[in-house]
Amino acid sequence: MSQHPCTDPQHHVHDAQGFVAAVERACRERGLRLTPIRARVLDLVARHGKPIKAYDLLDQIRLDKQRVDDEDGAGAAAPPTVYRALEFLLVNGFIHKLESVNAFVACHHPSTAQHSVPFLICDHCHSAVELEDERIVALLDEKARALGFVPQAQTLEVHGICARCAQAG
Ligand SMILES: [Zn+2]
Numbered sequence: 001m002s003q004h005p006c007t008d009p010q011h012h013v014h015d016a017q018g019f020v021a022a023v024e025r026a027c028r029e030r031g032l033r034l035t036p037i038r039a040r041v042l043d044l045v046a047r048h049g050k051p052i053k054a055y056d057l058l059d060q061i062r063l064d065k066q067r068v069d070d071e072d073g074a075g076a077a078a079p080p081t082v083y084r085a086l087e088f089l090l091v092n093g094f095i096h097k098l099e100s101v102n103a104f105v106a107c108h109h110p111s112t113a114q115h116s117v118p119f120l121i122c123d124h125c126h127s128a129v130e131l132e133d134e135r136i137v138a139l140l141d142e143k144a145r146a147l148g149f150v151p152q153a154q155t156l157e158v159h160g161i162c163a164r165c166a167q168a169g
């Protein structure tokens with residue numbers, strides 16, 4: 001199997017526009033609706049490049065409201081609307097939530113449905129990289145079930161120092 005692009009940190013988020021376009025395509029294929037606010041939230045998450053917290057997203061969207069005068073309704077989005085947009089993006093596998101830092105990050109294979117992946121989170125630059133290897137998730141699941149445990153949500157987040165920061169330091 002070739003290396004999945006998600007394991008390459010360089011692959012991540014240098015093209016937010018292309019990413020949003022890919023999600024739009026995936027939505028069409030899967031019969032989902034990427035409303036303006038959903039697209040805006042997705043764009044902000046992708047553009048940020050690093051895990052972003054919900055309140056930072058809300059701040060950004062509040063700035064939108066002051067700038068654009070509510071053309072497509074996205075500008076005036078109230079917090080619950082933003083949280084619903086995040087929920088939609090999460091459930092459909094377009095973004096991931098990192099529980100340990102309470103932040104969201106774009107998923108760079110938006111054609112796949114929701115999936116569990118381990119993350120490597122750098123405590124220095126706060127970048128997060130998906131560790132795309134189904135064996136890890138499958139093994140975890142298998143071990144849990146062997147103990148009679150039924151896993152429902154898998155959050156595996158490994159904290160440390162990324163290669164770039166380790167080099168710099
Ligand atoms: Zn992913």
Ligand SMILES: [Zn+2]
Pocket residue numbers: 122123124125126127161162163164165166
């Ligand atoms: Zn780092």
